[in-house]
Amino acid sequence: MENRFHSPYKHWIRGLFSEVVLLSLFVIALALIGVAVVWAR
């Protein structure tokens, strides 16, 4: 909370990396929902 207005520039590469990883995982999760539905039918 206290870092609310801290500089976001310092660790931007790490931030970008975690965004890419988290969003990839999210896409995979959505895909798995789809696959699971087809499999369950």
Place this chain on the structure above:
Amino acid sequence: MWVNRTRTDIKAIGHYTGVLVAGIGLLMLLPMVVAVFLGEWAVTLDYLCGVTIAVGAGRLLMLSAPAGTRLSHSNALIVTGIAWLAASLAAAVPLALSGNYGSFLDALFDALSGLTTSGLTLVQDLDHMSLAHNMWRHLTHLIGGQGIVVAALSFAIGLRGGAVSLYQAEGRDERIMPNVMHGARFIWFVTAVWVTLGTIALSTLNIVRGMTVVRGGLHAFFATVATFDTGGFGPMSQNALYYHSPVFEFITLLLMLAGTLNFNLHADIWRGDRGELMSNIEARTLAINMGLLSLAVALGLSATKLFGSSWEVVRKGVYHIVSANSGTGHQTLYASQWATDVGGLAFAAVVLAMAFGGMASSTAGGIKALRVGVIVKGVIQKVRQSLAPPSAVIRTKYHHLTEQTLTDELVSGALLVFVLYVVTYISGGLIGAAYGYPMASALFESVSATANVGLSTGITSPMMPTGLKIVYMLQMWAGRLEFITLFAVIASAGLAFRNKKVRAL
């Protein structure tokens, strides 16, 4: 009480609108450089016309008040409202000269669609359009997506007197940083990083697949801008289907999701606070929303024979849910397939995804996850209150950047915008139906326009009735401004008109 605009107000509004139009004109230098680089001389001339006319018109408007004139908050609201139209008029000039549009109205439709990051298009013979013109079409996504004012701010052109109020009026009043200028710069920094990353990834893919370096690189840039800014234009008539590539679809999915993240969330994650993504009400709402709609689309598609396999469910179902929910509108189906091939449930899921939209303070459109989350929390609070003893005080907390308490004011504000969106979705659908289109398709197209998505069932075409073109343009404009700004513009114009009448009597 209604406040009337004075002559000074109108002059200030004219001046700042002029600044923004001139700014759009200067940005046309970019496609002009591309045209020169590619040796497309006829196109270079189109942009020479565009630059000079936009800068000229902008400078002319700027004469209405001296530089540095103060701009009040309410006037700033009106400037942003008008700026979208004025900027679209300027941006449409080179497009109209391209020869790929049936009329100036069609070019204007595309300019507005581009600036509002919608992605509906009336372009003709897109597959033979020059790369420089495509550069401009896609740049409108970037300019409009980051915000016309943010764009002008960061290039620091003559907004001295009105910068702060304009910035807030553009609907980005959640401050990322204490200083407005820094906030605008951070938005561009995130955008630059993501656009660079996306362009590198996609141009590698394109070049490996056999495209030339220039074409592959430009196509990659176009696709990156169109997805990160949740726009939806594409340089080929088949849109994302042109590439026939699951890798392309995966990379663009990431870009769409990154584009629909609140810039404050980007800031928090880049500050090292990954927990914010997990606890944020907006992120949670959006994740649950996309999860449920993916489930629905999977149920819907697996019931059809056509798209029944799991790979098809993922590439046609999940792809379009993310594309719709993030407000992008990239499409790997033919427009006419929506009504006949995907089945009722998948169709409905995509319409709902479009209607809900992405996060606030991003380039996404629609009702927005924050409002949906607040409304759901409000409903839960009401139920809890009705079950609790009368003396009990029920408080609901939620996390959005900081810990916040749910108030009736917040809920009613969210509900107001929710209702306005729904009314507009339905009215647009009814108007489409009145023009003779099937109700379901008309509703799909209306939602797509209002939520600035850009998926199409094929109603949006150069042959559509002029009246409907104008209706969709109004919807895209209203949706991008989230209504209140639009109403402010209409109310001021109406008041000015009424007063004139009164004076004449």
Place this chain on the structure above:
Amino acid sequence: MRRIAATLALIVVIALPASAAAAPLSATQILDQRAKLDGQQVALIGEAIGDVLHADEGDVWLNVLSDGTALGVYLPAEMADAVHVLGDYRHAGDIVLVTGEYRRACDQHGGDMDIHATALEVVAPGSVTERPIEFWKFGLAGFGLVLTGASVLYARYKRRVTDGA
């Protein structure tokens, strides 16, 4: 001009009797009759546009445009070698006649609508499209230039007057 030439080529080929097993169709016709044609052998005629995009194991994608609709064609790379000119801003692409199996939602390619080609024939070679400069636009640019110049000069004049006063 280019479009007329393409249409002419189209008419000529369609009028040719018994050139293929099935009468050649445009991409729009195939899209419109997708339910009927699904899984059938079709002949598609249209302009090869854009790029030859590599897929996997020596197969490529080629997009073929006719009547405003472009359709993806999946074919072996050596078959695509016959195409020399691809349609873009500067070119009208080769007019090709593609025969193969039409799939409304191809199971192999994630539900993409495509044609798995068994034969490709260039029926009319592509050409360079002339993009002449339209001189009336210089007038428009001149008007804009005059507008800009006049506005800038007037603003400067006004500033000098107010500063002087």
